[in-house]
Amino acid sequence: MVPSAKNGPSRQAIEPVDDFLRSVAPALDRGGLPARVFNDTNIHALELDRVFARNWVFVGHETEIPSPGDFALRHIGEDQFILVRDDSGTLRVLLNNCSHRGSPVCRAERGNTTHFRCPYHSWVYKNSGEWSGAPLKKRAYQTLDAKQWGLQAAPRVETVHGLIFASLNPDVPNLNDYLGGMRWYLDAIFGLNEAGMTVIGEPQRWKVRANWKSAAENFMADAYHVPALHRSGQDVGVFPEIDSAGGAGTSRHLYFDEGHGMILNRGFLPAPMWHKTGFPAEVATTFQLDRLKPDQRDFVESHALTAGTIYPNLGLVRVPASPHPGALPVVFTYLRMWQPCGPDTIINWNWTLGWKTASEKFNEDAYIAALAMHGPGGIFEQDDSVVWTGAPQAGKSAFARKRRMNFNYQLGTEGMSEYEIDSTWKWPGHATTTVMGEAPQRAFYRRWLQDVTTP
Amino acid sequence: MSAQTVGDRKLLPPSVSLDIKAQCMEFLHQEAEYLDERSFREWLMMLAEDVRYEVPIRITRAMGTREQDFANTGYHMKDNFKTLSMRVERLYSEHAYAEDPPSRTTRLITNVRVRPLTASPEEYSVKSNFACYRAQGEGTDFDLLMGERRDVLRSTGGELKLASRCVLLVHTTLPTANLGLFL
Numbered sequence: 001m002v003p004s005a006k007n008g009p010s011r012q013a014i015e016p017v018d019d020f021l022r023s024v025a026p027a028l029d030r031g032g033l034p035a036r037v038f039n040d041t042n043i044h045a046l047e048l049d050r051v052f053a054r055n056w057v058f059v060g061h062e063t064e065i066p067s068p069g070d071f072a073l074r075h076i077g078e079d080q081f082i083l084v085r086d087d088s089g090t091l092r093v094l095l096n097n098c099s100h101r102g103s104p105v106c107r108a109e110r111g112n113t114t115h116f117r118c119p120y121h122s123w124v125y126k127n128s129g130e131w132s133g134a135p136l137k138k139r140a141y142q143t144l145d146a147k148q149w150g151l152q153a154a155p156r157v158e159t160v161h162g163l164i165f166a167s168l169n170p171d172v173p174n175l176n177d178y179l180g181g182m183r184w185y186l187d188a189i190f191g192l193n194e195a196g197m198t199v200i201g202e203p204q205r206w207k208v209r210a211n212w213k214s215a216a217e218n219f220m221a222d223a224y225h226v227p228a229l230h231r232s233g234q235d236v237g238v239f240p241e242i243d244s245a246g247g248a249g250t251s252r253h254l255y256f257d258e259g260h261g262m263i264l265n266r267g268f269l270p271a272p273m274w275h276k277t278g279f280p281a282e283v284a285t286t287f288q289l290d291r292l293k294p295d296q297r298d299f300v301e302s303h304a305l306t307a308g309t310i311y312p313n314l315g316l317v318r319v320p321a322s323p324h325p326g327a328l329p330v331v332f333t334y335l336r337m338w339q340p341c342g343p344d345t346i347i348n349w350n351w352t353l354g355w356k357t358a359s360e361k362f363n364e365d366a367y368i369a370a371l372a373m374h375g376p377g378g379i380f381e382q383d384d385s386v387v388w389t390g391a392p393q394a395g396k397s398a399f400a401r402k403r404r405m406n407f408n409y410q411l412g413t414e415g416m417s418e419y420e421i422d423s424t425w426k427w428p429g430h431a432t433t434t435v436m437g438e439a440p441q442r443a444f445y446r447r448w449l450q451d452v453t454t455p
Numbered sequence: 456m457s458a459q460t461v462g463d464r465k466l467l468p469p470s471v472s473l474d475i476k477a478q479c480m481e482f483l484h485q486e487a488e489y490l491d492e493r494s495f496r497e498w499l500m501m502l503a504e505d506v507r508y509e510v511p512i513r514i515t516r517a518m519g520t521r522e523q524d525f526a527n528t529g530y531h532m533k534d535n536f537k538t539l540s541m542r543v544e545r546l547y548s549e550h551a552y553a554e555d556p557p558s559r560t561t562r563l564i565t566n567v568r569v570r571p572l573t574a575s576p577e578e579y580s581v582k583s584n585f586a587c588y589r590a591q592g593e594g595t596d597f598d599l600l601m602g603e604r605r606d607v608l609r610s611t612g613g614e615l616k617l618a619s620r621c622v623l624l625v626h627t628t629l630p631t632a633n634l635g636l637f638l
């Protein structure tokens with residue numbers, strides 16, 4: 001619009017989202033990210049369509065639904081699905097809305113069933129999602145094509161080491177290709193023996209005022225916040241050298257242009273009490289490391305995962321921590337899913353895993369340590385839940401938009417810090433020499449930007 | 456249905472004295488006062504050293520009893536005296552950011568039911584319902600946490616201590632950003 005001379009320049013309306021998104025890549029190149037990406041209903045709608053309905057999204061663990069008929073309600077983006085093992089043992093991910101008028105056909109969050117019966121007009125579906133009947137069928141639906149009226153099913157469901165992913169995109173690459181080099185590391189994290197890991201209890205769920213991307217980038221690579229935000233861990237004596245979790249050079253980033261990334265530690269726990277895998281001997285003896293390729297085994301015996309993100313919204317953590325001061329550290333593993341609920345809210349889902357071959361005591365100790373440190377009551381994680389509220393506030397701020405406020409992602413850019421790509425890294429992905437940088441976060445947002453700008 | 460049965464579950468006769476019941480209620484009210492006024496160390500002194508403090512996870516199951524909602528051994532919190540002491544000490548540190556500014560809480564403790572524990576005469580089963588209002592910082596937003604608590608209070612040397620607490624929340628997904636508070 002041409003500004004009218006009489007009234008002075010017209011007040012610039014909020015920049016259209018397409019124009020705005022075009023400004024994000026140059027900002028990222030300068031180590032910036034506009035606040036607006038953390039709270040904008042249009043961008044959020046694009047994310048639901050182009051991120052969550054396009055990629056592989058974690059929906060649960062096979063050990064949660066071991067038997068035919070077992071089901072659990074889960075979410076992809078903001079849509080609710082029934083994750084179910086059908087009578088033939090096949091995993092299905094079915095939209096929990098009746099094909100007739102959309103009523104939720106499954107109201108229990110967990111259970112076992114052969115059929116889902118809709119309460120509204122009593123259409124019935126098999127646990128495979130197939131249409132299986134309706135009242136007065138012979139009179140009401142003489143020529144109904146049953147094949148067309150099953151529950152809407154996610155076109156792709158695949159698993160890796162018991163982790164179940166679904167995709168709403170029939171053309172998504174297979175899960176292995178999607179994970180790329182990350183798959184190599186998942187073998188080294190979850191594939192240490194044939195029995196594998198099992199979910200302990202139900203996942204915790206809690207509502208946090210945050211944009212999902214804040215959680216994803218934090219788990220992936222934000223080592224820098226640990227000694228700052230989580231200093232109370234040192235105050236109470238449970239994490240005596242909190243600074244070492246930051247940039248002491250024993251840690252590095254490992255990331256992929258596809259948007260996945262991790263913080264790795266070299267030799268986190270000392271021998272002889274701890275096996276080279278980072279587990280106590282009683283657990284380590286149950287590992288079958290000869291299942292791994294020799295270079296994966298080298299990796300397993302020298303490095304430990306601290307935290308990571310599989311794009312877009314699955315977090316994984318494996319850290320040793322003491323449940324209280326004076327107690328020996330115990331290694332726990334958990335999976336975290338950030339379910340978006342609008343641009344400024346997430347539901348955290350948290351699954352703690354135990355080794356099937358470990359003693360009940362080890363898994364219980366790990367569970368208790370995990371709850372004391374992470375999860376809704378964890379003394380570390382409580383603090384994350386309050387600091388992430390700020391990004392959506394700035395994201396919808398009129399002033400921040402006028403000023404084109406960028407958050408700072410310059411850590412580790414040229415000349416800022418000791419932080420380089422480690423050219424000697426012989427395993428998959430880009431590895432950095434320290435964690436004093438934000439290369440994985442920048443890669444994550446480049447991947448994200450590519451998704452939201454691609455129809 | 457007789458006055459003494461609910462479904463097929465027999466209620467124990469209400470055989471503690473009114474005096475014992477009054478002592479138990481006084482204990483719960485004192486505890487709530489300490490927590491609301493942020494006297495966490497004083498609160499900690501009300502716990503037995505072998506205390507068990509658990510907040511099991513609730514999920515929605517098909518029609519059935521409330522107990523079934525809590526059936527699968529998952530917890531939001533599963534604490535003992537040492538982990539609770541650590542949480543309390545943290546709240547006095549400078550870096551407990553989840554409670555900075557501190558939550559403004561009001562706890563309402565009602566529907567108190569005290570029964571003898573036949574297995575151990577020094578202990579009482581004390582059930583209560585609670586509502587915990589939690590607000591923080593400026594603004595008018597608040598979280599409301601509600602549920603039932605199943606406690607065991609133990610009388611030692613004329614003094615009551617909390618020997619165990621199981622918090623049965625009404626919530627499946629927690630409506631609050633963290634459990635940086637005690638219920």
Ligand code: FES
Nearest residue numbers: 098100101118121
């Ligand atoms: S809406 Fe489900 S049967 Fe009509």
Ligand SMILES: [Fe+2]
Nearest residue numbers: 225380381384
């Ligand atoms: Fe954190």
